[in-house]
Amino acid sequence: MKGARILYIDDDAGLCRLAVRALERLDCSVDTAQSGAEGVAKAALGGFDLIAVDHFMPGQDGLETLAQIRALPNPPPVVYVTGSEDSRIAVAALKAGAADYVIKTIGEDFFALLGSAFQQAREKQRLAQAKELAEEELRRSNARLEALLKEVNHRVANSLQLVSAFVHMQSAALPDPAAKSALQDVQRRIQAIAQVHRRLYTGDAVDTVAMDDYLAALVAELQETWSTPVAPRVLTLASEPIRMKTDRAVSLGVIVNELVSNACKYAYSATGPGEVRIALVRDGEDRFVLRVEDDGCGIEADATPKGTGLGTKVIRAMAKSLQAQLSYDLGHRGVRAILSAAC
Secondary structure: OOOOEEEEEOOOHHHHHHHHHHHHOOOOEEEEEOOHHHHHHHHHHOOOOEEEEEOOOOOOOHHHHHHHHHOOOOOOOEEEEEOOOOHHHHHHHHHOOOOEEEEOOOOHHHHHHHHHHHHHHHHHHHHHHHHHHHHHHHHHHHHHHHHHHHHHHHHHHHHHHHHHHHHHHHHHHOOOHHHHHHHHHHHHHHHHHHHHHHHHHHOOOOOEEEHHHHHHHHHHHHHHHHOOOOOOEEEEEEEOOOEEEHHHHHHHHHHHHHHHHHHHHHHOOOOOOEEEEEEEEEOOOOEEEEEEEEOOOOOOOOOOOOOOOHHHHHHHHHHHHOOOOEEEOOOOOOEEEEEEEEO
16 A cells, blocks of 8 residues: 555544544555545546545535545545444445445544555455456457457368369369269268358357358258259258357258258159258257158168268268267158257
């Protein structure tokens, strides 16, 4: 407290003089005011490190004075002084923003207690300021990290888009239809992953993905890929607003890509229309259920997988990463795939 500038507000002129002498012995600079209004006016000029306010003052009591001081810009800590032992006054002062309170007594004990209260008030103010600075630095650090993560996701999305373009160019140059189809499947898987990173750098969150927005974009891309004038495919999505961590969103997006692609390729005739429905719903507080279904030809028991079977392996791997298993509703007319896992 050495070197502190103190304002002592009390209508008792004699006590003001005693306060000046006592506090100056603690190497403090002391100014006084003998009314609440005068004290508020001096406090408004600034320059004080600590203020003491007496409760009983004519015209404007201590609580009103305290309220006006607390309303000033960056007010210093205020120690409330009262000659009454009524605890309600002390409680009211603390609720109004006083840093501490001291019961006024005759003798040196009062000034010792006042000096101790000033010391504690100043220490609390120092700790509060240090906490505020630390929190501000943490906010700035978090903002920098968020900006960095967004930039990383931007670069990852751009790189994946570049890889997808290379795969597309390679598939276009191949004469073999099977090889061309395989590379196109790879391209769709890359796009499913790239969509997650696009959501991360364009959204508000940097570590979770809004699955309704993500799946809507993914399904729109799949519809554009699979629907043709000869074989139109209608893809419908019903998704609740569920957020998932990046790695889980990637796994689920790849599963949706594989299931929808399989349905578009194998469920319906190559020269006829077809519909694929995708639904993502909550299952309690922290779980979800994914359903992908069609009304096509269905899956025969023990039938040999159509195509290369790589899609089935990819689905199993992604389901394993989600700690989930994919099941099929055998009572459904076409194919209904169901996956349940934690968010």
